[in-house]
Amino acid sequence: MADGPALKFDAFTSADPHPWPAIAQDRARCPIAHVGGAFPYHQVNSYELIREANRRHEDFSNRMGVVPAGPQAEGEQVLEFADPPEHTVHRALVGKAFSVARVNEQKDRIQAIADDLVDAIAARGNSFLLRREFSRPLPSQVIAEILGVPLDDRAKFMDWTEAVEETIGGTTARDKRDDAQGNLYAYCAEQLELRRREPRDDLLSAIVHAQVDDQKLSASEATAMVGLLLGAGNGTTSIGVSNLVYLLETHPEQKAKLLADMDGLLESAVEEGFRFDCPVQGNLRGVKHDTTLGGTELKAGERIYSFYTSGNHDPDKYDRPDEFLIDRDWRRLPRHFAFGFGIHFCMGSDLARAETQIAIRTLYTRLPNLRLREGFVAEQIPGMVFRTWRELDMVFDGPALPRLSPAGESAA
Numbered sequence: 001m002a003d004g005p006a007l008k009f010d011a012f013t014s015a016d017p018h019p020w021p022a023i024a025q026d027r028a029r030c031p032i033a034h035v036g037g038a039f040p041y042h043q044v045n046s047y048e049l050i051r052e053a054n055r056r057h058e059d060f061s062n063r064m065g066v067v068p069a070g071p072q073a074e075g076e077q078v079l080e081f082a083d084p085p086e087h088t089v090h091r092a093l094v095g096k097a098f099s100v101a102r103v104n105e106q107k108d109r110i111q112a113i114a115d116d117l118v119d120a121i122a123a124r125g126n127s128f129l130l131r132r133e134f135s136r137p138l139p140s141q142v143i144a145e146i147l148g149v150p151l152d153d154r155a156k157f158m159d160w161t162e163a164v165e166e167t168i169g170g171t172t173a174r175d176k177r178d179d180a181q182g183n184l185y186a187y188c189a190e191q192l193e194l195r196r197r198e199p200r201d202d203l204l205s206a207i208v209h210a211q212v213d214d215q216k217l218s219a220s221e222a223t224a225m226v227g228l229l230l231g232a233g234n235g236t237t238s239i240g241v242s243n244l245v246y247l248l249e250t251h252p253e254q255k256a257k258l259l260a261d262m263d264g265l266l267e268s269a270v271e272e273g274f275r276f277d278c279p280v281q282g283n284l285r286g287v288k289h290d291t292t293l294g295g296t297e298l299k300a301g302e303r304i305y306s307f308y309t310s311g312n313h314d315p316d317k318y319d320r321p322d323e324f325l326i327d328r329d330w331r332r333l334p335r336h337f338a339f340g341f342g343i344h345f346c347m348g349s350d351l352a353r354a355e356t357q358i359a360i361r362t363l364y365t366r367l368p369n370l371r372l373r374e375g376f377v378a379e380q381i382p383g384m385v386f387r388t389w390r391e392l393d394m395v396f397d398g399p400a401l402p403r404l405s406p407a408g409e410s411a412a
Helices: 021-027 049-053 086-098 100-124 130-135 138-147 151-167 174-197 203-209 219-250 252-260 262-276 349-364
Strands: 032-036 040-046 127-129 282-287 292-293 297-298 303-307 393-395
Touching: 021 303, 032 292, 049 292, 049 303, 086 100, 086 203, 086 219, 100 130, 100 138, 127 130, 130 151, 130 219, 130 297, 138 151, 138 203, 138 219, 138 303, 151 174, 174 203, 174 252, 174 393, 219 252, 219 262, 219 292, 219 349, 252 262, 262 349
Parallel strands: 040 303
Antiparallel strands: 032 040, 127 393, 282 303, 292 297
């Protein structure tokens, strides 16, 4: 198929902090756009076509690769990287650990970790790096405790996750990505081997020993699953928190509105943050056989790209879509794509929401006059998978205000 009109927004290279006008032009001209070059694919831009593509797992395969690097190695295709029936088994093995009931049980613990991190920040002074000192360690500790990973190792897997995030959305820097993923998988295999020898009451042991319909995960599948849970569990929430903080700091009228009614607006503000600046910008899928989508002919072996960021700004679904409005009524709006759609809908979505709500409440309740450092210019990391800031330099006035939870063991 011949290339379509040149797109205004390049998902691989754009570091534009305000790409919404360009994305809107592309969506209006091309609900599905063919992108040529060294890495050809069909970019799906409209809300309805993204939803359709994600529902048609019999036509579009995750197993064929959801990132530019292509499919996971044989034996490492689990959860997001798998298709039914294997995908169904994988979700059944670990899904209960991320249920609404389990997340509700963890909220007090999440709050305590957030308070510990703020205590540590305040003890060091009145400035901090948001991602490194708060938004990454918070979900990292939560997922480590769910899995049963030693907290002393948190810094290592945070660094590996960060390296993967920075490189997974492009076609270059594969050595850095492969090294980071290799180190992460080797660590996960080591932890799993410990659970094989000495089972404990944790998710790592459950993954090693659990069976569904007489099926168990192979050693390589178990390693890949723990690596994915560990990486996604601390990566996506970290991005969501930092993206929302940036939005609040660059939309002072919305920030003031939230601070005036934290109880009434926090939940909708978090949903709007996920919609407006989606942490996972999009995912690729492989075309399993000749088919069509939205009238576009697709050939077996080609790839489609569900551009979630574009779908989340589709004016056919959201009024004033390119405006950040924290008081949208999400009971009456269609679901955004921050956590995907269809059978691969993120099973950690309830945990991510809880972590993000607790993070925002804790930061803006406990740190007086919290704000971006004057003169700081945030750097966007380009890539077609994640959309995030490299770091946010924050400052606040005076000592931290009282904890929102009882004093506990420090997370520092």
